[in-house]
Amino acid sequence: MYTCPKCSSTDTYKERINGSDTGDRICKICKYTTSAVSFKEKGKEEAKES
Numbered sequence: 001m002y003t004c005p006k007c008s009s010t011d012t013y014k015e016r017i018n019g020s021d022t023g024d025r026i027c028k029i030c031k032y033t034t035s036a037v038s039f040k041e042k043g044k045e046e047a048k049e050s
């Protein structure tokens with residue numbers, strides 16, 4: 001599960017151009033687009049904290 005760094009929505013999907021993955025993810029809510037690593041995986045970050 002990925003979380004949008006802008007609006008914290010988990011409603012994201014892979015960006016595809018002409019049927020191929022670009023390696024980026026898009027937030028469905030705010031349309032923010034960035035590399036997949038910038039969409040933090042929920043839970044992973046919290047695990048690091050403790």
Ligand SMILES: [Zn+2]
Nearest residue numbers: 004007027030
């Ligand atoms: Zn967003």
